[in-house]
Amino acid sequence: MTQRSQETVIGRITSVYGVKGWVKVFSYTDPIDGILGYQNWTLVQDGKRQSVKLAEGRRHGPGIVIRLDGVNDREVARSYCGADITVPTADLPELPDGEYYWHQLEGLSVFTVEGDCLGVVHHMMETGSNDVLVVRPSSESIDQRERLLPYLPDQVVREIDVASGKVVVDWDPEF
Incomplete structure (x- = not known):
């Protein structure tokens, strides 16, 4: 896109x-x-x-x-x-707290709850059951693997801080 x-x-x-x-x-x-x-x-x-x-x-x-x-x-x-x-x-309506447009998530660094960097959100995909974060490796990431993480707030996605450019996920880096 x-x-x-x-x-x-x-x-x-x-x-x-x-x-x-x-x-x-x-x-x-x-x-x-x-x-x-x-x-x-x-x-x-x-x-x-x-x-x-x-x-x-x-x-x-x-x-x-x-x-x-x-x-x-x-x-x-x-x-x-x-x-x-x-x-x-600027033409998009304002969202309630805790909701985000996909473009706001693209480019954010993704870290596990343990602090390991998995990479950067490259884009999002809609799968039907839930949206998916496509995380590509960055210079800070623990390896060079692309990961597909389910966008499940409070289950997998624990914290989003757009201002600091960070997403915290409860995810095993081996997946």
């Missing part, structure tokens, strides 16, 4: 829908139609950035379909397929 410090990815344009310029969107928001609440998007595709406006959108079955302002043709819409949808982090 492409990400800048002042913005976050909230979805991806996946394919065209119909012949009037609509596209299907895979939303990373929860609920998935929360993506429709953001009107001004920046699309990032192949290293290029383009500001666009959401003209209209709606739920369609299990997904989302949208039309961008000024796009009324299937072939023009096709050119946007594969683009990540980003918004400024």
